[in-house]
Amino acid sequence: MTDKLILKNMIFYGYHGVYAAEKELGQRIEVDVEMVLPLLSAGANDDLETSINYVEVYTLIKELVEEKDYNLIEALAHAIAETLLSAYSLEAITVRVRKPNPPVGGVMDYFAVEINRRPRSGRPLYTEDDPSGMG
Template identity: 45%
Template sequence: MIMDKIIMKEMSFYGYHGVLQQERDLGQTFVVDVELGLDLRVAGESDDPEMTVSYADVYEVVRRVVTGRPCNLIEAVAERIADRLLDGFLLREVLVRVKKPGAPVPGHFGYMGVEIKRSRETMEEN
């Protein structure tokens, strides 16, 4: 089975997710990567934009989740993104990475984050 990907990296949004009240009050930047698994052969052969997924539409879904209703955990943010992408587009699977560069943890680091991979099959099982 062919599994092509559309990859969108380093989408940056300001949101109010976190366990700490300070995170909920002040907010912070979240950086999201998505990999959309689907067959791109028809789109590639036909050069028809209708045969693929609109990057702008995917970006808007991610933006709405990250800037929308706060979650305690970035795990929940990632699940919301994955659910909405699988619901809204003809994808076989999606990989979502949510990064928190300003996580309130002492020490020096690039970011802390989560990565989940969900498929249409796992979505239908739940």
């Protein structure tokens, strides 16, 4: 059984991209995180000390998106994952970062990247060599 804490569709304004206009004008950035961790104690005891404070998570992500700049949303997603893995005892994390209305000269909903990470490894949760994700 897998327990998850999910923060979905957090919306920020950041200056991420390889094009000058993205760096100068900025754009809307959307982020989802799914953190895998045991939540039985938090649910049974109704105690925040046995869970994760959502406000703290939101604040960490907001700082990364709004106070730093990255060329690639892949790098932003990686920074979010590594920050949260360092801050909390997670079994795994999934991070999605979206750029709505990217500057491509065409119409689309968004560009996005999704990464899956485990603690201390920094490697994908699932790989071709290890599809089980068990290492």
